Amino acid sequence: MSIRIHKESCIGCGRCIEACPGNLIGLMEGKAKILIPEDCWGCTSCLKECPVGAVAYYLGADMGGRGAVMSIEKEKEIYHWKIHMPKGEIKVISVNRKNANQY
Amino acid sequence: MGDVKLVTKTIRTDVLIIGGGTAGCYAAIRLGEASVGRILLVEKANIRRSGCLAAGVNALNAYISKGHVPRDYVEYARTDGEGIVREDLLLTMSERLNHVTEDLEKRGLVILKDEKGEYVTRGWRNVKINGENIKPLLAEGVEAQKKVEVLNHVNITDLKTKEVDGEKRVIGAVGFSVREPYVYEIQAEAVLMATGGAAGLYRPNNPGFSRHKMWYSPFNTGAGFAMGFEAGAEMTTFENRFVALRCKDTIAPTGTIAQGVGAKQVNARGEVYETTYGITTPQRIYGTVEENRKGNGPCYLDTKGITKTAEEDLLKAYLNMAPAQTLKWIESGKGPSDEGVEIEGTEPYVVGGHTASGFWVDTNRMTTIPGLFAAGDVAGGSPQKYVTGALAEGEIAAESIVRYLREKGRKKVAADFFSQEKAYARHFAAEDSGYTWQDLEEAMQKVMDEYAGGIATDYRYNESRLALAKEKIRGLQELIREAPAGDMFDLLHIYEVRERLTVCRILIEHLLARKETRWHIFGENADHPKKSEEFEIYVNSRLEKGKIQILRRPLVKGESYEHQDP
Ligand SMILES: Cc1cc2nc3c(=O)[nH]c(=O)nc-3n(C[C@H](O)[C@H](O)[C@H](O)COP(=O)(O)OP(=O)(O)OC[C@H]3O[C@@H](n4cnc5c(N)ncnc54)[C@H](O)[C@@H]3O)c2cc1C
Ligand code: SF4
Numbered sequence: 001m002s003i004r005i006h007k008e009s010c011i012g013c014g015r016c017i018e019a020c021p022g023n024l025i026g027l028m029e030g031k032a033k034i035l036i037p038e039d040c041w042g043c044t045s046c047l048k049e050c051p052v053g054a055v056a057y058y059l060g061a062d063m064g065g066r067g068a069v070m071s072i073e074k075e076k077e078i079y080h081w082k083i084h085m086p087k088g089e090i091k092v093i094s095v096n097r098k099n100a101n102q103y
Numbered sequence: 104m105g106d107v108k109l110v111t112k113t114i115r116t117d118v119l120i121i122g123g124g125t126a127g128c129y130a131a132i133r134l135g136e137a138s139v140g141r142i143l144l145v146e147k148a149n150i151r152r153s154g155c156l157a158a159g160v161n162a163l164n165a166y167i168s169k170g171h172v173p174r175d176y177v178e179y180a181r182t183d184g185e186g187i188v189r190e191d192l193l194l195t196m197s198e199r200l201n202h203v204t205e206d207l208e209k210r211g212l213v214i215l216k217d218e219k220g221e222y223v224t225r226g227w228r229n230v231k232i233n234g235e236n237i238k239p240l241l242a243e244g245v246e247a248q249k250k251v252e253v254l255n256h257v258n259i260t261d262l263k264t265k266e267v268d269g270e271k272r273v274i275g276a277v278g279f280s281v282r283e284p285y286v287y288e289i290q291a292e293a294v295l296m297a298t299g300g301a302a303g304l305y306r307p308n309n310p311g312f313s314r315h316k317m318w319y320s321p322f323n324t325g326a327g328f329a330m331g332f333e334a335g336a337e338m339t340t341f342e343n344r345f346v347a348l349r350c351k352d353t354i355a356p357t358g359t360i361a362q363g364v365g366a367k368q369v370n371a372r373g374e375v376y377e378t379t380y381g382i383t384t385p386q387r388i389y390g391t392v393e394e395n396r397k398g399n400g401p402c403y404l405d406t407k408g409i410t411k412t413a414e415e416d417l418l419k420a421y422l423n424m425a426p427a428q429t430l431k432w433i434e435s436g437k438g439p440s441d442e443g444v445e446i447e448g449t450e451p452y453v454v455g456g457h458t459a460s461g462f463w464v465d466t467n468r469m470t471t472i473p474g475l476f477a478a479g480d481v482a483g484g485s486p487q488k489y490v491t492g493a494l495a496e497g498e499i500a501a502e503s504i505v506r507y508l509r510e511k512g513r514k515k516v517a518a519d520f521f522s523q524e525k526a527y528a529r530h531f532a533a534e535d536s537g538y539t540w541q542d543l544e545e546a547m548q549k550v551m552d553e554y555a556g557g558i559a560t561d562y563r564y565n566e567s568r569l570a571l572a573k574e575k576i577r578g579l580q581e582l583i584r585e586a587p588a589g590d591m592f593d594l595l596h597i598y599e600v601r602e603r604l605t606v607c608r609i610l611i612e613h614l615l616a617r618k619e620t621r622w623h624i625f626g627e628n629a630d631h632p633k634k635s636e637e638f639e640i641y642v643n644s645r646l647e648k649g650k651i652q653i654l655r656r657p658l659v660k661g662e663s664y665e666h667q668d669p
């Protein structure tokens with residue numbers, strides 16, 4: 001499991017680079033890039049810090065990944081988690097950060 | 104190998120905090136409020152999202168609800184820890200659990216409340232929250248403290264000690280920037296160790312591409328244990344490893360499913376087996392391992408048929424703490440209402456916040472080295488700490504440091520030079536030996552898995568296997584000294600493997616010393632498969648003249664403990 005950074009949308013602000021608890025993201029030619037994809041913990045800190053939703057999270061094939069990627073679109077208190085399925089379908093789960101877990 | 108010119112920077116401070124996670128950040132806030140001079144917090148990543156709290160947490164696992172008292176928590180932890188716990192540490196921590204919870208709420212943490220405004224609890228010790236932003240809230244608290252300076256992206260590797268006033272004291276620490284060629288020599292009057300526990304010692308559940316998809320933070324490499332041990336500090340109860348029961352592949356928590364929707368543990372035949380083995384964490388894992396061994400696996404949490412509303416809630420709850428699980432449910436096209444969730448036990452970790460491994464501290468959280476304190480997952484004797492317990496310990500340590508610095512007649516540490524540069528530079532000068540840090544890490548995990556009771560042997564070990572583990576880990580320790588680095592990021596990884604190898608050495612000695620099986624799964628001693636009264640003691644260790652010495656200490660009862668000679 002790891003992340004990919006969408007080059008076209010990345011504005012090179014460096015927030016994900018600052019935030020990664022494993023120092024795993026670097027800046028190359030003005031764009032963020034994951035240095036060792038195998039060392040990602042999957043904590044989603046970089047997704048949450050990115051202002052433009054350029055970070056995509058995916059499961060490695062060894063974890064059952066089959067091509068879907070997940071990103072976050074932020075809107076005030078709401079995180080819209082967008083899951084892009086391999087065939088183009090997009091599923092959205094919206095979580096209000098002001099609501100506590102029910103479980 | 105690498106063309107890196109190191110530059111040394113020297114800093115003087117009154118208090119140095121190593122590790123800006125849960126305990127470290129909270130101690131920094133409390134020290135900042137206390138006006139004790141300069142406080143420097145050094146963190147290998149960035150305190151905003153570093154450590155265990157990076158992904159967010161699901162609940163506050165340690166809280167004392169109405170009708171209960173701190174003593175109840177002590178008894179719960181004592182029973183769960185089979186008696187090998189420190190009453191003084193558990194009690195002083197438990198007394199603060201509720202007050203740190205209220206403080207977290209004031210800082211902006213969302214806590215679920217009922218109509219009367221009381222916290223909604225799960226059982227009597229759990230508070231329901233939205234823990235997604237818990238770490239940024241703590242980081243903001245630190246940033247608001249004017250006297251606290253934060254040094255992010257600096258990895259500390261060694262403590263420095265010196266005879267002062269007739270006793271060996273801590274006088275600072277050294278480390279390096281993980282990005283720029285800077286070496287940091289930090290001189291301090293007091294040091295708080297808050298580097299968390301150790302993950303990545305054993306071959307993980309996903310050994311390939313997703314090797315870091317593990318339960319505990321893979322970036323907590325046991326640095327604090329290693330530096331403390333090398334400096335001569337006493338350690339306790341490493342053999343009380345922690346193993347978690349997790350969702351297969353994603354290593355997401357299972358408690359949310361088991362307690363949230365009441366799902367039972369079933370084997371491949373659909374038989375509920377949790378009633379046979381019991382429902383404490385080790386029993387749940389033991390049952391799963393046994394069922395698999397008998398050929399009844401795979402094992403599941405039986406969620407099939409839960410309502411669609413419950414499914415929606417689960418999908419959201421996991422996004423707040425283990426998003427891989429939600430993605431897996433959606434990507435596979437089968438949610439928890441369609442099929443059960445497969446479960447497995449993780450590889451073992453050394454984590455003082457869950458079990459009792461770590462620094463041997465007095466009631467004030469001072470280690471056996473004067474001036475060196477420890478809090479959170481790095482401190483031993485006090486299991487079941489979790490987030491609020493780590494905060495409580497950070498606060499206790501902060502108060503003790505204030506008292507220590509104000510002690511009458513205590514001589515200040517004179518300025519000193521540590522000349523650390525050479526030790527780091529040798530890795531840049533090293534010839535390519537053919538062994539990278541990645542090779543050595545993999546080799547270490549294989550040794551621990553096969554010979555020191557990993558997943559491969561269903562957590563079982565015996566003396567013959569441990570003797571082999573010891574020899575092989577020693578060999579790897581020699582190789583890591585010569586490992587070549589191309590840049591500062593390589594140097595970080597080399598030191599991480601070095602730390603893990605030291606933790607493995609200590610762990611093996613502890614596993615050898617406890618000739619009994621006290622905590623099923625956490626340690627299955629095949630030579631001594633039963634619990635023994637003779638081992639109603641702490642197994643402690645320390646480095647003396649380059650050799651690991653094992654100390655047997657009697658159980659501490661009562662409300663306070665001061666350090667005593669072995
Ligand atoms: C995935 C996960 C989920 C959890 N969920 C819950 C939950 O729902 N409820 C609950 O109550 N508890 C939970 N816990 C437990 C709880 O989060 C921890 O016990 C607690 O946060 C530990 O605090 P700490 O300060 O000891 O460690 P951490 O918060 O991990 O802090 C250690 C810090 O030290 C830094 N560091 C390490 N080495 C060095 C070095 N050499 N130099 C400089 N810095 C260094 C690290 O980067 C890190 O920031 C969870 C733990 C994990 C791993
Ligand atoms: S998911 Fe976490 S560990 Fe992985 S790159 Fe992003 S911030 Fe780093």
Ligand code: SF4
Nearest residue numbers: 010011013014016050
């Ligand atoms: S946070 Fe987003 S925009 Fe900023 S550097 Fe990272 S990926 Fe690019």
